[in-house]
Amino acid sequence: MAIQWYPGHMHKARKEIEEVMPQVDLVIEVLDARIPYSSENPMVAQLRGDKPCIKLLNKSDLADPKVTEQWIEYLEREQGVKASAITTLQPAMVRMIPDLCRKLVPHRDVIEKDIRTMIMGIPNVGKSTIINTLAGRVIAKTGNEPAVTKTQQRINLRNGIVLSDTPGILWPKVDNEASSYRLAVTGAIKDTAMEYEDVAMFAAEYFLKAYPEMICERYKIDNLPNSDFELLEEIGRKRGALRPGGRIDLHKASELLLHEFRSGKIGQLSLETPAMAEIEKIEVERIMAEKEQARLKKLELSKLKQSGKRHQG
Numbered sequence: 001m002a003i004q005w006y007p008g009h010m011h012k013a014r015k016e017i018e019e020v021m022p023q024v025d026l027v028i029e030v031l032d033a034r035i036p037y038s039s040e041n042p043m044v045a046q047l048r049g050d051k052p053c054i055k056l057l058n059k060s061d062l063a064d065p066k067v068t069e070q071w072i073e074y075l076e077r078e079q080g081v082k083a084s085a086i087t088t089l090q091p092a093m094v095r096m097i098p099d100l101c102r103k104l105v106p107h108r109d110v111i112e113k114d115i116r117t118m119i120m121g122i123p124n125v126g127k128s129t130i131i132n133t134l135a136g137r138v139i140a141k142t143g144n145e146p147a148v149t150k151t152q153q154r155i156n157l158r159n160g161i162v163l164s165d166t167p168g169i170l171w172p173k174v175d176n177e178a179s180s181y182r183l184a185v186t187g188a189i190k191d192t193a194m195e196y197e198d199v200a201m202f203a204a205e206y207f208l209k210a211y212p213e214m215i216c217e218r219y220k221i222d223n224l225p226n227s228d229f230e231l232l233e234e235i236g237r238k239r240g241a242l243r244p245g246g247r248i249d250l251h252k253a254s255e256l257l258l259h260e261f262r263s264g265k266i267g268q269l270s271l272e273t274p275a276m277a278e279i280e281k282i283e284v285e286r287i288m289a290e291k292e293q294a295r296l297k298k299l300e301l302s303k304l305k306q307s308g309k310r311h312q313g
């Protein structure tokens with residue numbers, strides 16, 4: 001069952017993290033390597049202060065390796081964190097995480113105290129799978145549906161690392177429409193939250209632009225379609241997703257594209273680059289500033305009205 005994030009949930013999650021943060025030496029934020037910007041929660045940067053942080057770009061088996069490299073370089077440069085690409089399909093990669101932690105918090109190692117870490121991330125990025133792999137046993141439930149990690153227990157990994165028992169689930173990005181779409185394309189936002197065909201169109205448009213050859217190869221298309229709609233039609237035709245009367249079943253074609261992307265059948269594709277994120281961040285800031293201006297104006301107007309009434313009275 002997916003969590004619906006309401007302001008109340010966000011406030012509660014924030015408070016819980018604020019409470020445990022003083023007992024944490026190191027923060028691990030798990031991101032989806034295909035969408036490192038859209039799957040990150042800006043609150044992590046606010047709450048961790050100057051505590052060391054590792055950003056794990058998980059599911060790197062599904063992401064474009066070249067773009068993942070760009071992201072690692074960008075995150076380390078811009079955010080002063082340690083960034084690392086992993087995939088839980090290779091447990092040996094996950095078992096390197098304690099070594100990374102020890103490098104970032106050497107003083108705890110010297111005084112032979114456990115390094116206290118908190119693993120955080122939005123739903124479905126792979127937190128539970130990472131925790132279970134580190135612990136060597138099933139502690140957290142995993143699943144394809146977002147939000148199955150309800151609570152984490154305090155977990156002693158017996159290799160000098162202790163995981164905090166705070167629920168590490170954070171809400172997905174809410175301030176950027178493109179991010180919402182990308183989250184839906186990866187499956188981090190439940191399918192029913194948005195129009196399925198719209199989500200597939202968004203993916204189709206990006207794939208046509210960023211990965212035309214891979215798309216044409218997968219769906220055996222000779223001439224590159226001109227639009228997202230045409231691509232979905234072509235996929236429907238090639239895969240026999242037809243309605244009675246021979247019309248293309250767009251819903252089925254959408255399902256095909258999204259499922260095959262999520263399972264890596266099309267190949268290793270990323271949905272955003274650092275350059276795209278930079279542009280979108282500026283746009284988000286502009287919109288936020290506009291909203292703040294409008295709010296202040298409204299406040300001023302209502303104050304003027306109030307004082308007018310008082311004068312009349």
Ligand SMILES: Nc1nc2c(ncn2[C@@H]2O[C@H](COP(=O)(O)OP(=O)(O)OP(=O)(O)O)[C@@H](O)[C@H]2O)c(=O)[nH]1
Pocket residue numbers: 058059060061062086087088089121122123124125126127128129130141142143144145146147148149150169
């Ligand atoms: N391809 C691939 N799939 C992964 C990887 N890591 C996790 N998954 C899959 O992603 C899905 C979600 O993983 P979870 O570990 O349940 O994610 P979570 O972050 O704990 O999710 P919530 O409980 O919703 O917060 C599962 O189907 C996992 O098998 C990975 O590195 N590569």
